[in-house]
Amino acid sequence: MQPILPFLPARIRGLIERLPEAAGDRLEEIRVREARPLEVVVGGESRFVSPDGALTLEASRGYRPSKEDGLKLLDLLTGHSLYTYEEELRRGYITIAGGHRVGLAGKTVLERGEVKHIRDVGSFNIRIARAVPGIARELLPAVWDESAGTVHQTLIVSPPRQGKTTLIRDMARTVSEGAVRGNAPGSGQRVGIVDERSEIAACVKGVPTFDVGPRTDVLDGCPKAEGMMMMIRSMSPEVLVVDEIGRHEDAVALQEALHAGVRVFATAHGRDASDVRDRPVMRRLLEDGVFSRVVELTRSRQTGARFTVRDASGRKLAELNARTLTESGRAPC
Template identity: 25%
Template sequence: MGTQRVTDDLDRLLELLPEAVREQLQPEGARQQLLEVVLDLGRVPEARYPGRALALGSTPLSREDLAAVVARLGQFGGDNRAGIERTLHRISAIRNRQGEVVGLTCRVGRAVFGTVAMVRDLLDGGQSLLLMGRPGVGKTTALREIARVLADELERRVVVIDTSNEIAGDGDIPHPAIGRARRMQVARPELQHQTMIEAVENHMPEVIVIDEIGTELEAQAARTIAERGVVLVATAHGNALANLIKNPTLSDLVGGIQAVTLGDEEARRRRSQKTVLERASEPTFPVAVEMHSRQRWAVHTDVAATVDQLLRGLKPRVQERELTPEGGVQLVDPPQSSGLLRPPSQRSFAEQPVSVPVPMPAASDREASAAEASPPPETSAEHLQVLCCGVPPRVVEEAIRSHGWKARVVEDLSEADVVLSVRLGLSRQPSLRRQARDLGIPILVIKSDTLPQVTRAMARLLRRQATETAAEVTPPDRASQDDELAALEECRLAVEQVVVPQGRPVELLPRSERVLRMQADLVRRYRLRSDVFGEAEMSRLRVFPR
């Protein structure tokens, strides 16, 4: 396997820039790893590299300089993008209210040969492939290389749907980086789905390559193409498969989700509620890749099985692949943490499908400020032992490892010093909350299980341990209030989303006697009937339609 080879035609992009900016970028060191050049009216031009930015001179950009660059470019398309013929560079415009260009983002396009080694074996299988990842991770670069390999090495009939001319460059003649693959340009971005269908009907492709499926119409067109036996290779918005499942617009790409009512016997066998979420159909893309970085990808070789596991709250098996400096590919063993909560003598709720999806409060990453995430004072105390309730242990372990904190995750409540839970975690496991209260173990409730939220919470817990002040920790009474609010919200959603519109009964989660009375009162306000089933800790309310 050969190493990566890069071609970028950077000189042709630099020719468009103002002379002062061009001189700043002449040294070889200034060109290496250059991502984009930003030209904003009245500001100093800026060159951006991975993880840093560099000012190009000290003179702000004038209106004349900006107009000269626009004149060399020619006309922008409906998506405010322009290009340089037979190159992969992209220039995007920012306009004012009058439609005048007041800023340009000149993005460097590079053809990188060798990235396809990460998924070369998947291309031989003849299955549709979906690429996901954050912006700038290299999705379009990989897509371009995949199109070339399919057309030249595997001799397939490949058609590239090039909406913004990012895959095959600007101009009528496509860039050599896509090999013998044919390219269809799209007049306007909103017409991409029509061009996808047109390609299949008119040009008999074996493979369709698409960059950025982002609308419901495009997702429907992709399913139509797949059902006709044409292989799809595409990218989609979203960092991971779990994000795609939650996206109502694009979830059909991985099979979609639907609420299903189980029979009594099946619900008992699964030890779950009667209304659960399940995959609606076969995925449009049987294989998916999460691009964590340019050198590390996670491959889901069976998307259907992965989606089923995620909907059941299980951690799917993922194949981690890493590109070596020599251009080879090696498998990386993923962390062995199951990511599931295992309270004492009780099955994790994460394995139980929920009856009604309850929206979680949005959590901003900015809430985890640097001061709160800083390591607490070192003490001679033993490691803080944390039991996770609704929070994946791997997230807590990552926060501990990245800051070098003296803490660890335990699975038994009797060993725990504190319980770390999301707002709905304790409401789903009332017995755990009662046991924590009886044992005098404090509970810290956080908004969500994101890494910044968990980092912030761990810093608070460790500072409390160091100073022996419990002001930051939520007492059981506060957790009880959160439990009641979550229970009422669950009841409201069940009534308004299932019982009333669909005319189906819904069985809610087990609650305490006090919470059951509150839920029953809420149901009566909707003029509906309810009844309590189960005994002791498994008592739960069932809501019936009119």
């Protein structure tokens, strides 16, 4: 929580600091909406925060952030300079140090039919990033290509807030360390992360703040399609890691990576593999054999993270549970 607190207006910061310790350790989101109750997501469950810092299910008891709270929050998030964050405002989110993403909603300003930026921001969703070392432990053997001595081209699919970024971060770390093959000397691979939203590695001045492995290079804040080509040319990775693909440009870059002999870990939003196939760009990638493994990620409080591994045709190959727990004892991701 410490990296987030300086960005919160004094009143909201005080309420978050007064949350029960167990809730603070499991905090996933802080949702600030002007004139509507302050909401937090704790361990996958939604609660409102009362004016005395207590958690409640009753919206009527929640503290209602003022317009001044919203203006101050936006001012702190943009370092007192909205102009320098024009691109982030256009995309609808700001990433702050530590890899925490802040989603924004408000009045959109259009130019030639396209969103130029957002003004009169009235809603903020602060998503708290956490590393969960070991979350990929059970999965990686199921996406290992024994004949090639490396990983399969792997697509991770899940709805939002299920832990895709957390998972590929740990996949990158594990492959970079060589832990897939028991940390045998020299078994680690060169990993290149194209971190468009600064969420996977959470770099500060070019240096990752999350552990992404000893043989990992990060291209921070770079568009995925261009970044994949830059990474291949400049750092010759054996494995590329990218988050949230889906555009035509991404597909072209992934095809080029395949032709260059580079393996890829990528994520995409979707309920499952069949949902992803309904999108033309993703269907083409699967039909062209860019991904030989598709992993459906789900999670629940009862089972934690669950992986369903399929081949490119959709045939189920394995179903696995991640058994790693965080220090607070909750299910991972």
